[in-house]
Amino acid sequence: MNNVIVRLSQISEDVIRLFKKSKEIGLQMHEELLKVTNELYTVMKTYHMYHAESISAESKLKEAEKQEEKQFNKSGDLSMNLLRHEDRPQRRSSVKKIEKMKEKRQAKYSENKLKCTKARNDYLLNLAATNAAISKYYIHDVSDLIDCCDLGFHASLARTFRTYLSAEYNLETSRHEGLDVIENAVDNLDSRSDKHTVMDMCNQVFCPPLKFEFQPHMGDEVCQVSxxxxxxxxxxxxxxxxxxxxxxxxxxxxxxxxxxxxxxxxxxxxxxVEDFDVSDxxxxxxxxxxxxxxxxxxxxxxxxxxxxxxxxxxxxxxxxxxxxxxxxxxxxxxxx
Structure with a gap:
């Protein structure tokens, strides 16, 4: 029984120690997941920001294109011959301004679109990496952590209880053997045989003494009844x-x-009387x-x-x- 108690105490110590170590590893994994998700959130916000800027730049570019198209449509409708000589420089200046604004907005849109594309790629890559990390945690790491928590627990517990069962089975076998010995002794109880055995062992006590002999007095030789x-x-x-x-x-x-x-x-x-049956x-x-x-x-x-x-x-x-x-x-x- 002491062996079983010692084994159970060792199992308890091992479980507590492994649990603490597994808990530390689990906290480190949680910190890594939190770090990854925070990075993903940052990348996502960057992607949203650049995408919003790209949409805004695209909108402004389309507005400039519309203005340019409107200006060209006006130029087509009015013949240059009908315009007065003094209005021609003003018309050219207006067209150049629109073209210059379009070029700037085109450059801004291209720049924002490139930034958005890079941010989207970065977000998608981080998203895949984050999903992979989370999937790995729940599919593999959690199972591994549980295995670490109960490392050797079932085997040690099985050995402990098998030790207990072995002791109990051997005790039961010894008890049955002892009962068989007692039953055999009970079957062989014989008062007559025991009495003879005791008398043989103590024959000096139980053997009859020598008979009293006739002791004649002063030469009397008569030794029978007259x-x-x-x-x-x-x-x-x-x-x-x-x-x-x-x-x-x-x-x-x-x-x-x-x-x-x-x-x-x-x-x-x-x-x-047979009063020894207590099975009831x-x-x-x-x-x-x-x-x-x-x-x-x-x-x-x-x-x-x-x-x-x-x-x-x-x-x-x-x-x-x-x-x-x-x-x-x-x-x-x-x-x-």
Whole structure:
């Protein structure tokens, strides 16, 4: 988990750093586009100005041509012979003025037209360059900027989560292996085998000790029960008494044994009840309230558990109080 946290922290640092760098590059691109558009606006205004001047010069030239044409028309209508001699110089001066004005306006128009043509060419070239720059920005640069912002992000994030998934899958595998080990151990639980194993391991504690040997006193060599008179009658009487008592104890012990067997079976049933299935508590299709309600009515509810514990302790108390109460007495009587 620490590995995943470190990787996520590194990814965060990389994203912030790359974003700042990409933002700087993006601002530079915006400044370049602004510069290009400002240049285009300046060139456009220059073109509009020269074009307006060219139109004005053309208009003035046409006006001069009209005046010239009007003057020629007048000259054609009036015969020179009809004009008085003193009006001829004045007429020539007027024609020269018109021709001179036309030449000046023609020169001005040509000059303005040339300027307009250059300005238009400059505007068209800048317009194409500006459109190309804007097109390049939106088609290529924006995509490249986004790529720079998340450079390696998806790959790093994928590696991080694959690390997490690998850890979880291995943890799940280890958990399943551990569950298999526990299940195998549960299947192999055997109280009788465990008891024998413990007794074998501690044989010095559980092995019966040596029998007590007869210890003769001051040279007494008799080591068996003597049944001769006068103790024979006493021994026979004692024998019959022991037999009678032994028969009575056997009957009582048999009844107690039956009761204890039934009690043991009850304890076994209590201890081996199959109450380990808790799948109902993990039913996601049902609401939380219904799950809680179902759990309260099942065998594992707190009330039922308390009742079972009380019954179990009561049964255990009865069993251990009455177990083997007369068995040792019967065994001794048999030996006697």
């Amino acid at each position: 049944a001769q008179q006068p103790v024979q009658t006493e021994l026979l009487m004692r024998y019959h008494q022991l037999q009678s008592r032994l028969a009575t104890l056997k009957i009582e012990n048999e009844e107690v044994r039956k009761t204890l067997d039934a009690t043991m079976q009850t304890l076994q049933d209590m201890l081996t 508590a993990f039913q996601h299709s049902r609401s939380t309230e219904s799950v809680k309600s179902a759990a309260s009515e099942t065998y594992m509810s707190k009330i039922n558990i308390a009742k079972r514990r009380a019954n179990q302790q009561e049964t255990e108390m009865f069993y251990f109080t009455n177990d083997n109460s007369d068995a040792s007495v019967i065994y001794r009587l048999r030996l006697q």
